[in-house]
Amino acid sequence: MHRTRVRIVEDALDANNTIARANREDFDRAGVRVVNLMSAPGAGKTTLLEATLGDLGGVRAGVLEGDVQGSLDADRITHLHVPVVQLNTGSHFGGECHLDANMVRSALPELPLSELDLLIVENVGNLVCPAEFRIGEDARVMISAVTEGEDKPLKYPLMFRACELVVINKIDLLPHLEYDLDRFHHHLDSVHPGVARMALSARTGEGVEEFAAWLVGVAARAVAHEH
Amino acid sequence: MHRTRVRIVEDALDANNTIARANREDFDRAGVRVVNLMSAPGAGKTTLLEATLGDLGGVRAGVLEGDVQGSLDADRITHLHVPVVQLNTGSHFGGECHLDANMVRSALPELPLSELDLLIVENVGNLVCPAEFRIGEDARVMISAVTEGEDKPLKYPLMFRACELVVINKIDLLPHLEYDLDRFHHHLDSVHPGVARMALSARTGEGVEEFAAWLVGVAARAVAHEH
Numbered sequence: 001m002h003r004t005r006v007r008i009v010e011d012a013l014d015a016n017n018t019i020a021r022a023n024r025e026d027f028d029r030a031g032v033r034v035v036n037l038m039s040a041p042g043a044g045k046t047t048l049l050e051a052t053l054g055d056l057g058g059v060r061a062g063v064l065e066g067d068v069q070g071s072l073d074a075d076r077i078t079h080l081h082v083p084v085v086q087l088n089t090g091s092h093f094g095g096e097c098h099l100d101a102n103m104v105r106s107a108l109p110e111l112p113l114s115e116l117d118l119l120i121v122e123n124v125g126n127l128v129c130p131a132e133f134r135i136g137e138d139a140r141v142m143i144s145a146v147t148e149g150e151d152k153p154l155k156y157p158l159m160f161r162a163c164e165l166v167v168i169n170k171i172d173l174l175p176h177l178e179y180d181l182d183r184f185h186h187h188l189d190s191v192h193p194g195v196a197r198m199a200l201s202a203r204t205g206e207g208v209e210e211f212a213a214w215l216v217g218v219a220a221r222a223v224a225h226e227h
Numbered sequence: 228m229h230r231t232r233v234r235i236v237e238d239a240l241d242a243n244n245t246i247a248r249a250n251r252e253d254f255d256r257a258g259v260r261v262v263n264l265m266s267a268p269g270a271g272k273t274t275l276l277e278a279t280l281g282d283l284g285g286v287r288a289g290v291l292e293g294d295v296q297g298s299l300d301a302d303r304i305t306h307l308h309v310p311v312v313q314l315n316t317g318s319h320f321g322g323e324c325h326l327d328a329n330m331v332r333s334a335l336p337e338l339p340l341s342e343l344d345l346l347i348v349e350n351v352g353n354l355v356c357p358a359e360f361r362i363g364e365d366a367r368v369m370i371s372a373v374t375e376g377e378d379k380p381l382k383y384p385l386m387f388r389a390c391e392l393v394v395i396n397k398i399d400l401l402p403h404l405e406y407d408l409d410r411f412h413h414h415l416d417s418v419h420p421g422v423a424r425m426a427l428s429a430r431t432g433e434g435v436e437e438f439a440a441w442l443v444g445v446a447a448r449a450v451a452h453e454h
Contacts, residue, residue, distance in 0.1 A: 040268040041354045041383065042375025068355060070381050095385065097324060097355035125382070126353055127268045128295060128324035147374035147397070148269025154297050155352070156268065158322070170374070176403050178430075203405075 016133050019101035023108070023136025028223045030113035034121060035218055036135055038159065039143035040152075041125030044169040046073040048143065048202040049120060052212040053080050056118070059219045064107055064121045066099040073122060085110045089124060098129035101136060118219040127156040131163075139218050145170040146177060150184040157191040165196045167211060172201040243360050246328035250335070250363025255450045257340035261348060262445055263326075263362055265386065266370035267379075268352030271396045273300040275370065275429040276347060279439040280307050283345070286446045291334055291348045293326040300349060312337045316351060325356035328363055345446040354383040358390075366445050372397040373404060377411040384418040392423045394438060399428040 027034050039045050046065075053061050062083040065074040067090075074086035087107045089096040096103070104121060111119065121137065123130040131140075142163045144152055147170050153160040160166065166188060174181070181199070188195065198214070200207030254261050266272050273292075280288050289310040292301040294317075301313035314334045316323040323330070331348060338346065348364065350357040358367075369390045371379055374397050380387045387393065393415060401408070408426070415422065425441070427434030 040352070041379060042267060042372070067382055069384060072378050072381060095355070095359075097353065124355065125267070126324065126355060128322070128351065128353060132322075145269070145374065147372065147400070151299050152268060154299060155294055157296060173374070173400065173403055176400055 013132065016101045019105055020134040020136045023101055023105055026108060026113070027119070027136055027138075030116070031223075032113050032116045032119050033139075033218050033221055034119045034135075034137040035215065036121050036123060036130075036137035036140045037143070038123045038127075038130045038140065038163070039125060040127045040145070040148060043125070043143045043145040043148065044202045045122050045125070045143055046076050048167065048169065048200075048208070048211065049122065050076060050080065051202045051205055051208045052215060053077070053082055053120075056212060056216055056219070059117045059216050060115060061118045061120060061215070061219075062111060062116045064104065064111065064119060066103070066122055066124050068095055068097070068124060083112050083116070096129075097124055097126045098133055099123050099135055100133040104135040118215060120215075127152070127159045131159040131161075138221060139164055141165045141167060143167045143169050144184075146174055146179045146181075146184075150180055150187060153184070153187040153191045160188060160195070161192045163192075163195065165198070165214065166192075168197060168199040169202055171199050172204045172206065240359065243328045246332055247361040247363040250328055250332055253335060253340070254346070254363055254365075257343070258450075259340050259343045259346050260366075260445050260448055261346045261362075261364040262442065263348050263350060263357075263364040263367045264370070265350045265354075265357045265367065265390070266352060267354045267372070267375060270352070270370045270372040270375065271429045272349050272352070272370055273303050275394065275396065275427075275435070275438065276304060276349065277307065278429045278432055278435045279442060280304070280309055280347075283439055283443055283446070286344045286443050287342060288345045288347060288442070288446075289338060289343045291331065291338065291346060293330070293349055293351050295322055295324070295351060310339050310343070323356075324351055324353045325360055326350050326362055327360040331362040345442060347442075354379065354386045358386040358388075365448060366391055368392045368394060370394045370396050371411075373401055373406045373408075373411075377407055377414060380411070380414040380418045387415060387422070388419045390419075390422065392425070392441065393419075395424060395426040396429055398426050399431045399433065
């Protein structure tokens, strides 16, 4: 029974990768770089976008919001006057706990790709399944809030390994927590040695310029011919 | 394609419910009441168990720890000198983001059911899928940490609806957040009107005696003949 399940999962991931490549080709043709932004619920994905998308120099950014239900995050992003599309996994996709390539593909017609340099896909808040599904992105980022504790890399290693950047958020709360930042770095290096990381507070704005600069850098990347 | 997926999900949930009933019969026969404890990653499930399981009067408690990988939480619980079994979804269950009835059933032989009054199953940290899978429990509880924001009931309504008790944790951090507790209650009532709730800090111990008393009450429940 377990083997059958693993087989089904593998088939689903194969199909996903095929669609992810098709997405990637569309993004490349349009000259849009894509960031897959992941985290646990409430780690601050939307707040970080609010703190950075208003000031990306000349980079034209858009956002694809993934949620099980509702459009709270998309409504928040709308105030930034960037194109935003809400994708709900609950309405047509069985209430899935993650975005996959097919869901993203279903939203592409609603996105003004030709007018964008950078598309940020805010995934469903979840530290497990989003890491398994490529969506055609150029870069995967995750946010780990210090309020979640230092042990998260050890408990959700696939997520921390799948990303090229780890954002440590909510550092304004460090004085009020027993959170050992050195221990977090140690755990992070044990599952993804040397992965790029930055610490910031999306709420106070401390350190967010570094993340904004990173986004600008992704937008400037040449098209990778790996697909 | 979506309809096929929904069909597969429904079949899986049917099978799950059958096994959940078998678990429940085993629990009833042994006179053990079972609590399914759920939350997002880092909301404080294990810390709350550490703060309460040492002092439940005469109630003999055990813990089943669910994680994708590792035994960090089980190691923490071991110090409390209660029986604890670690269940990893990563080793035999395809890295699932939730526990299901079959996984719990696979762990039953390792649990000293006849020596317990109360079994607490700490689910995988996730606000989506755990709510869909019954495991044979008597009660479902979720923890929502104030650091996650007030909007979580609106974004993960199934989880908040599936529970008979919502624990609002990390209230010691309220002075350092822009968290509106009234707004949270309002959102919670909009998805699960009047559901029982309690606010506490597992870290400082404020309010944990109320949760301990609730656990004692669950352990004292008569066997429900609903299966």
